[in-house]
Amino acid sequence: MAYKEAAFDDAEYKIWKKNTPFLYDLVMTHALEWPSLSTQWLPNVTRPEGKDFTSVQLPDDDAQFDASHYDSEKGEFGGFGSVSGKIEIEIKINHEGEVNRARYMPQNPCIIAAKTPSSDVLVFNYTKHPFKPDPSGECNPDLCLHGHQKEGYGLSWNPNLSGHLLSASDDHTICLWDISAVPKEGKVVDVKTVFTGHTAVGEDVSWHLLRESLFGSVADDQKLLIWVAHSNNTSKPSHSVDAHTAEVNCLSFNTYSEFILATGSADKTVALWDLRNLILKLHSFESRKDEIFQVQWSLHNEIILASSGTDQEQSPEDAEDGPPELLFIHGGHIAKISDFSWNPNEPWVICSVSEDNIMQNIYNDEDPEGSVDPEGQGS
Template sequence: MAEDLQQRLEQCQKENDEMKKTIATLEKNVRYSFLIYSDLLPTANIDQGEAHITMTEDFDQINLKSDYSQDYTVHHPILNTLTSDEQNPLLTASVQIPKEGTGNDSTEYGSERREFGDFGLYNAKVNIELKINHDGEVNRASYMPQNSSFIATNSPSAVVLIYNYTKLATQNIDCRPELRLCGHTKEGYALSWNPNINRHILSASNDQTICLWNTEKLAIEEKFDFAWHLFHKTLFGSVGDDRKLTIWNIRSSHYTKSSHVADAHSAEVNCLSFNLFSEYIRATGSADKTVALWDLRNLMLKLHIFESHKNEIFQVQSSHHNETILASSGTGRRLRVWDLSKIGEEQTNDNAEDGPSELLFIHDWHRGKISDFSRNPTEPWITSSVPEDNIVQGWQMAENIYTEDGNEANSVDLE
């Protein structure tokens, strides 16, 4: 019994040392962060809940004039949780994010620490502005890019709900969506608004169908995740349990026939993302623990395979501000940021042990599986991520990590 106790103490000490190492690295490599704690997310059973977050393009420029003058912007993320309640809240919030040039300078060398960077934990003020009651769990929420007042949600009832939150009161009321889209026979977990055509949205369901909706005309045109092409308004891609990447054209009169199909991965394909700067490039994430890079002009071969994840991948997102930046996460607690421009660069043996040359950064501050993350569409390098414990983190990596003149040591201290 004494030996068992000693082993447990040694294990606790080991975990404590690893946590201290992680925090020390984050203090150096994260410019600032904010947390949205679970007490801001009202749930009946937080252990059974799972949170999601979406950063919108809706933000306000603020300039505070006081003894401690601080420039910042106010952003409005959408939050939701999965709980066992009959009604679950869909939340709209506001959070203060400091503008570029404020806070600590991560490029300065600290003589006492003998390393670059300093911890920039920003005391961000987070307010829940509106609680929108929802029938059952919120499987997924997505705002319309042309008007972020419109929010679409998936629910267990197989009905897609469309809200206009500007028409809702601030107090709790019954579930009152502006539209109820009835076309699926089972619940779904995927939504995607067309960024080029106003009010067009895709929804996918466990009934193995994709529905295309025109919410102005409510006309239905006939896997697991999908996304609209960002340059060609009639194209979208889908991925699913069939392990394929499929490209569809809504101009085709044959809705059951795709325009391109690729055998994408060796296991289920869970997510995809189109590059915002190139009409040909897209990425997919899979249960085979890899992220694949594709060129639409030749889907016979992958451009590149990103390997570092130890678990199944469920989220992949391209950057809104940099053509070569990609982020991914999955059933593990780490979010990885990749730089395509560094593919094939020579590495030292020490750096190679931390991962491939294109692995730019690992965010390792979550204590559980990452449920979702969202890249800020208006502020470069700002990301919000949420794990199973419902503690939302907003963070920005230190500037010297992604700049050309950054300290080489940071390519080693990723975790």
């Protein structure tokens, strides 16, 4: 049975490869030495004068890149739209085990928080580390955040309050730290606040993008919880919602609307919510074939969001229209997609990583039929 599924995936992938030049303006596929669980575009961008390319910084999860040009006839990896397209490592930093999740601080992108296989969250200022790591493999973070009892994946910096970091964990808790208040000589940071509203593994947490004290969390208890960070009651959220019929794996607040958010679940759906009325979901996207592990709103268009999961596909959706709301399916991965990230500088550019060691950058600036233009107006 597994052999037949693998053969089917391979056949689908070959079809996708042959059609890649017609589907994208650019697609770059890179084989990593090890699988990556996390990826995120850094906002720093360099546009060399007189050149037709852009240099963008990417976090590297201690992985080596081995990219070659992709040709649809030869079946080789590489890129369309950029013959010499490649990704180069700018800096490598030793880390304590796998990097479950890595996210930069919006107010200072040089500062990156990383979730470890242990209970700690590590913080690195990559400008203070050498380009090549210590050959001994010793991990030397700038800060070590204590508070959890188990590992986890959820991680979110406050976009409005510098240094405020949230983390979700398998120990059912949400931890909040303020690294801006840390003494310069200290490396260990104790948790500021622990939120205990969930009754199962905490899967994800996210700050509201427009309200500095509001955040949401989701967990295996099938609930979406909305919290006020400065509340005196850290065991009772301001809102508790039975969001899905299975584990809730991810959530994302809309980039432009202060009321809209989305959640993704093991029940194979993405749910759309309005903070003004959480009794009923606004809409349920049911285009996925399997469990959903990541959902993110576009940074450039308020009605576009993308999701990914174990069905190996990424699906940007149009949240303005009813069914059929599916805009596009990216079928370039043949294993579970661990994480993906919208490019903050270029609309319709996404970077994704999967469990088969593959990193992909995809770009398509031509709107699908019935889609929306870059200004967010329906076509």
